[in-house]
Amino acid sequence: MAKLTKKRKAALAKVDQNKEYALLDAASLVKEITYTKFDASVDIDVRLGVDPRKADQMVRGIATLPHGTGKQVRVLVLCTPDKEQEAKDAGADFVGLDEYIQKIEKGWTDVDVIITMPSVMAKVGRLGRILGPRNLMPNPKSGTVTPDVAKAVKEVKAGKIDFKVDKTGIIHTSIGKVSFSPDQIAENAAEIIATLNRLKPSSAKGTYIRSVTLSSTMSPAVTVDKSLI
Template structure:
């Protein structure tokens, strides 16, 4: 087992064993125990009482974080020529079609989000093996397949993220940076949690939000009261 560094021991010592913190307490504590030389990401992990193997219990969606993620999201707009100008004006980092499809075929995936149009989706099908595992395949349910390309690009740039429960029943998402105030982190986290609550499948039985943990890059995790309201 790896030995803990002095800073890791100090961080762990600040977390009360067995205690479940309020959201505001947890965000303040995560900031306190983050000791990286760079602006660390703050992440949330929400364990849901669902069985992701069942289609009617799959939880996925989008949320616009009030204060953004703190990350400059790189957006690729795969669009026809008539939509290129509006995609560029909305802030897309890469705009085009065939040239980028060829680059993706050759393994290029240096983007965070791909936005496209319904008419282009047929061309993306063969690239599923490249885009799928990286979570880059556009999907109408997350607003990344749309005719309103400009709006979709602007929303992603402003802090809209998509999320999906993994095979273990956990939703992972970045909710900001350690440089954010504790209040802003708490508001971003609460926005995601409330969105998840609204998406509760009718077939999910028992406790829906089982646990919530906050952490930053390389920090220990802090347990959050799952009865957030």
């Protein structure tokens, strides 16, 4: 069993594991108990009352965080030549088609989001076995397969994120950085919760949002009082 550091012990001492905190209080506490020397990510975990094995209970969606993610998002646009300049002007980090498909086939995946066009999906589709496990495969439902690649790039750069429930029924995604204010963290978290409520499957029975926790890269989890969200 790993030995707890002094900082970890101090962080755990500040969190009441039997208490559910108001969202803003939870955001403040996560900032307080994070001792990393770098600007750690703040994550939200939402346990849902769904069975992801059933197709009609697979929760997946997109949300635009009001304060962004705080991350430098690297975007690759796979498009036809006539769209390349639009993608570059919108802020895409990498733009092209065949040359990047070849790079990916050789193992290159040094990007965070890939955006493409419906007309070239026949070419991009063969990258599924590489991009799928890395959650990089473009998908119309997430807005990353679109004829308006410039708009998609701008939205991603502004804080648009894609999330989906995992096999255990949990949504896990980053919602900012520890350097954000408690209000910014809380507002980003509230946007995720609101989006999840809109995505509730009609076939889901019982309590839908079962638990919500906030944490940073190396902090203990803080339980949020979901009745106050």
